[in-house]
Amino acid sequence: xxxxxxxxxxxxxxxxxxxxxxxxxxxxxxxxxxxxxxxxxxxxxxxxxxxxxxxxxxxxxxxxxxxxxxxxxxxxxxxxxxxxxxxxxxxxxxxxxxxxxxxxxxxxxxxxxxxxxxxxxxxxxxxxxxxxxxxxxxxxxxxxxxxxxxxxxxxxxxxxxxxxxxxxxxxxxxxxxxxxxxxxxxxxxxxxxxxxxxxxxxxxxxxxxxxxxxxxxxxxxxxxxxxxxxxxxxxxxxxxxxxxxxxxxxxxxxxxxxxxxxxxxxxxxxxxxxxxxxxxxxxxxxxxxxxxxxxxxxxxxxxxxxxxxxxxxxxxxxxxxxxxxxxxxxxxxxxxxxxxxxxxxxxxxxxxxxxxxxxxxxxxxxxxxxxxxxxxxxxxxxxxxxxxxxxxx
Ligand code: ATP
Ligand code: MG
Numbered sequence: 001x002x003x004x005x006x007x008x009x010x011x012x013x014x015x016x017x018x019x020x021x022x023x024x025x026x027x028x029x030x031x032x033x034x035x036x037x038x039x040x041x042x043x044x045x046x047x048x049x050x051x052x053x054x055x056x057x058x059x060x061x062x063x064x065x066x067x068x069x070x071x072x073x074x075x076x077x078x079x080x081x082x083x084x085x086x087x088x089x090x091x092x093x094x095x096x097x098x099x100x101x102x103x104x105x106x107x108x109x110x111x112x113x114x115x116x117x118x119x120x121x122x123x124x125x126x127x128x129x130x131x132x133x134x135x136x137x138x139x140x141x142x143x144x145x146x147x148x149x150x151x152x153x154x155x156x157x158x159x160x161x162x163x164x165x166x167x168x169x170x171x172x173x174x175x176x177x178x179x180x181x182x183x184x185x186x187x188x189x190x191x192x193x194x195x196x197x198x199x200x201x202x203x204x205x206x207x208x209x210x211x212x213x214x215x216x217x218x219x220x221x222x223x224x225x226x227x228x229x230x231x232x233x234x235x236x237x238x239x240x241x242x243x244x245x246x247x248x249x250x251x252x253x254x255x256x257x258x259x260x261x262x263x264x265x266x267x268x269x270x271x272x273x274x275x276x277x278x279x280x281x282x283x284x285x286x287x288x289x290x291x292x293x294x295x296x297x298x299x300x301x302x303x304x305x306x307x308x309x310x311x312x313x314x315x316x317x318x319x320x321x322x323x324x325x326x327x328x329x330x331x332x333x334x335x336x337x338x339x340x341x342x343x344x345x346x347x348x349x350x351x352x353x354x355x356x357x358x359x360x361x362x363x364x365x366x367x368x369x370x371x372x373x374x375x376x377x378x379x380x381x382x383x384x385x386x387x388x389x390x391x392x393x
Contacts, residue, residue, distance in 0.1 A: 006064065007165060008051040009076040011173065026176035027051060027073040033238060034067040065169055070236045072202050074171030081164045088123065091162060092135050098164045099136055109146035110136065114156040121158045128156060175204030177238050183286040183316060184279035185209040186271060189225045189346055192290025192319055194233050194336040195327050199318035200288050201237035208282055209240055210275045212247040222344035230392035232336045239393035243278050246386060250379050251351055257371040260353040264298045265360045266369060269310045276311045277384050286314045292322055302359040309362065
């Protein structure tokens with residue numbers, strides 16, 4: 001008896017009424033997308049407030065579970081056996097077959113938890129629990145019942161058909177991608193920005209990304225690393241359009257014209273301006289960064305305020321209050337860490353001053369940026385127009 005189906009549980013908070021359909025449609029779509037990468041053929045069905053994945057061919061349970069664990073909106077994955085309702089005697093023998101196949105010979109405590117969505121069923125939930133519990137005890141003498149903390153909880157859901165499952169594998173939670181608009185992630189090769197993108201996508205936001213590249217100061221390998229990171233985030237967020245902006249001329253111009261201790265902050269302001277322009281063109285409603293208060297000189301509250309000043313769009317900074325270790329923990333869990341720590345230069349570190357300003361004075365910054373008026377508008381325009389787009393999936 002192979003568990004050929006999966007019951008998908010999702011958190012129902014905030015998914016009432018009309019929202020519920022939007023949420024469920026998006027979830028079904030994302031599940032189908034995730035299963036495309038899995039060997040085998042599957043159908044995803046929505047049936048009276050439940051979502052089922054049924055395998056229509058041979059498949060590896062592990063691969064299906066791994067794919068579903070990346071779909072935001074999935075609260076839990078329950079591998080299950082679905083049987084026709086052919087009477088209680090038949091149910092008893094199916095339950096015994098299930099216990100033998102799935103839980104084998106071991107000795108453990110269990111409990112039967114029956115639910116009747118079909119109220120016409122001739123037995124009450126209590127009767128089903130008791131009678132199924134008894135046959136299991138008779139067939140497997142090593143087992144015992146524990147109604148409070150059973151090691152195995154056998155769920156028996158009586159609907160038009162009957163679902164049997166005893167394993168509840170946690171999903172990633174969150175909201176299905178596609179239910180909450182679109183935002184532009186500033187994706188560097190570091191640890192923080194992939195985590196930031198993951199966190200916002202988890203709330204249902206479609207993400208695109210922009211990477212500032214400074215050839216020949218930053219290598220092709222540095223760029224490939226960012227493409228790799230975008231692909232890793234795309235496992236959860238769905239395909240990501242990555243816009244690669246050539247930032248070299250702008251950086252050199254700032255380096256020439258402005259005080260070196262203000263370089264980082266002025267550069268970051270131009271990154272935000274360019275990212276916002278591309279975001280508008282791409283119908284994004286917000287920007288996302290991996291900034292965290294106090295992590296480096298460009299992330300003091302004063303620096304963040306100075307960087308934030310140049311954009312009108314909301315900037316989402318989901319790791320703003322996290323310690324580095326907390327961000328590292330997430331990046332390890334989602335699988336971006338190993339790629340993030342590959343040692344390739346970042347454009348921010350190449351032109352960095354020995355003693356960058358930590359508390360930038362916004363009037364001084366304005367004054368310094370005044371020295372760029374001759375060429376900067378054209379340079380920004382060129383940078384936006386020559387951006388190269390790579391689809392990462
Ligand atoms: P990360 O680990 O994300 O690189 P960081 O700790 O290195 O962050 P900074 O280099 O100050 O921090 O960058 C802060 C944020 O600015 C990044 O999280 C990212 O969102 C954005 N950013 C920095 N450099 C780039 C870049 N070259 N291209 C795109 N975005 C960038
Ligand atoms: Mg960085």
